[in-house]
Amino acid sequence: MTITAPDMTVFESLESEVRSYCRSWPVIFDRAQGSVMYDEDGHAYLDFFSGAGALNYGHNNPVLKRALLDYLERDGVTHGLDMSTTAKRTFLERFQQVVLEPRGLDYKVMFPGPTGTNAVEAALKLARKVKGRESIVSFTNAFHGMSLGSLAVTGNSMKRAGAGIPLVHGTPMPFDNYFDGRVPDFLWFERLLEDQGSGLNQPAAVIVETIQGEGGINVARPEWLRALADLCKRRDMLLIVDDIQMGCGRTGAFxxxxxxxxxxxxxxxxxxxxxxxxxxxxxxxxxxxxVWEPGEHNGTFRGNNPAFVTATAALDAYWADGQLEKQTVMRGEQVETALREICTAQARAGAEYRGRGLAWGLQFIDPSIAGRVCARAFELGMLLETSGPRSEVVKLLPALTITPDELDEGLRTLTRAVSDAVGETA
Structure with missing residues (x-):
């Protein structure tokens, strides 16, 4: 694809140097639909990024868009803090009926500020308030957000350094297979908890991602997660699962x-x-x-009523009958087959893959290859990002609603990008 370099003057002169994704994709995007984004010159890009997992149902999903437009056209409440509104009531009712009750989950629902890191902050504050302890255990290569509490339980050294102050009251433990199977699960964690001389304060909670997205698509085994849940129960620690990126169907189940x-x-x-x-x-x-007191954790934008409307529409359209979960598993098998073929073809480059559902990672012996793969994919009209502490993993997060043909096209493009990037290295 031939791309004419756009005029980036306004972004470079006015926008902060903190911007990141735009550096990998130096075009000006104008519109998007489904699994395709278009720049202002009309070039199409197949999206295997999905807003870092925020667009599981694709761009401008027509069912969700219709519900949103109808709500706005009737002057539905857009900003409501934590006031009771019809949009919130409908979402809560459908979330209970479609998600919680069928899974036998008895949860209270809290609306913190509308970002993932704010949800994590609320979870950490609540755990400390309930247990009366400060320490939180997290895991190597974890990512939980960019605010101070979330950074304290995040592993990435570059992101942690941005805090500018010591990040305390968090203790990292080895994630599943961190020692390549050479150390029994939770040996170190259990020993520290038992030993009065270990220096580990009794934790209030443990926070974990079942699949570490930003950490490199590191997949925890079900048996490891069950053992962790048992450990938390035996040791009087709360178990927090951060499902911000891998929830809402990304791995198959909600x-x-x-x-x-x-x-x-x-x-x-x-x-x-x-x-x-x-x-x-x-x-x-x-x-x-x-055990919250009223207003003890709040935020001006915790009542995003248009989001309640589209969230409800998504539940009704995709989770009432269980078909999306089955489809995601099938699409995941399609991805796994393609990645297995890539790794066979690129065995000399030490290519390896891992993932579940529609969250996958592709890694090579030379960590720089991942960046070259993503750059080449962009030239070929596809959006991919890297993940992992050294940006050494090609990360695939296509929309759950992607068509088989679009998925096949993207996997063919990925195969070509890998071949070109590995050939460039040789």
Whole structure:
């Protein structure tokens, strides 16, 4: 694809140097529909990024868009803080009917500020308030957000350094297979908890991602998650599952922890919970943990009523009959087959893949290859990002609603991009 370099003057002169994604994709996007984005010159880009997981149902999903437009056209409340509104009531009722009750989950629903990191902050504050302790255990290569509390339980050193102050009251432990199977699960964690001389304060909670998205698509085994849940129960620690990127069907089931058969004490959701890319987040927790005082955790934009509308439409359209979960599993098998073929063809480059549902990662011995793959894919009209502490993993997050033909096209483009990038290295 031949792309004429756009005039980026206004962005470069006025916007902060903190911008990141635009550096990898130096075009000016104008519109988007489904799994395709278009720049202002009309070039199409197949989107395997999905708003970092915020667009599980694609761009401008027509069902969700219709519900949103109808709501706005009748002058529905757009900003409501935590006031009771019809949009919120409908969402709560449908969320209970479609998501919670069929899974036997008895959770209270909290609307923190509308970002993932705010949901995590709320979860950490609540755990500390309930247990009366400060320490939180997280895991190597975890990512939980960019505000100070979330950064304290995030592993990435570059992101942590941005805090500018010491990040305290968080203790990292090895994630599943961190020692390549050479150390029994939770040996170190259990020993520290038992040893009065370990220096580990009794934790209030443990926070975990079932699949570490930003950490490199590191997939926790169901048995590891079950053992973690058991450890938390035995040691009087709350279990928090951060399902911000991997929830809302990304791994197949609505919650990523369902496969393991565990019931976390607290769950955080954001990104695709609104279904349309509108800011929204939830903290779910067992009723006995609801010890908040009114207004103890609040935010001006926690009542994003348009997001309630599209979230409800997404539940009705995609989760009432269970078909999306089956479709995601099938699409995931299509991705896995293609990645297996890529890794066979690129065995000399040490290509490896991992993932579940429609969250996949592709890694090489040379960590720089991932960046070259994504750059070449962009030249070929496809949006991919890297993940992992060294940006060493090609990360695939296509929309759950992507068609088989679009998925096949993207996987062919990925295969070509990998071949070109590995050939460039040789």
């Amino acid at each position: 919650f990523s922890f369902e496969e393991a058969g565990i019931t976390p004490d607290i769950v955080t959701l954001s990104k695709s919970i609104s279904g349309y890319g509108l800011p929204m987040s939830l903290a779910l927790f067992k009723p006995e943990l609801d």
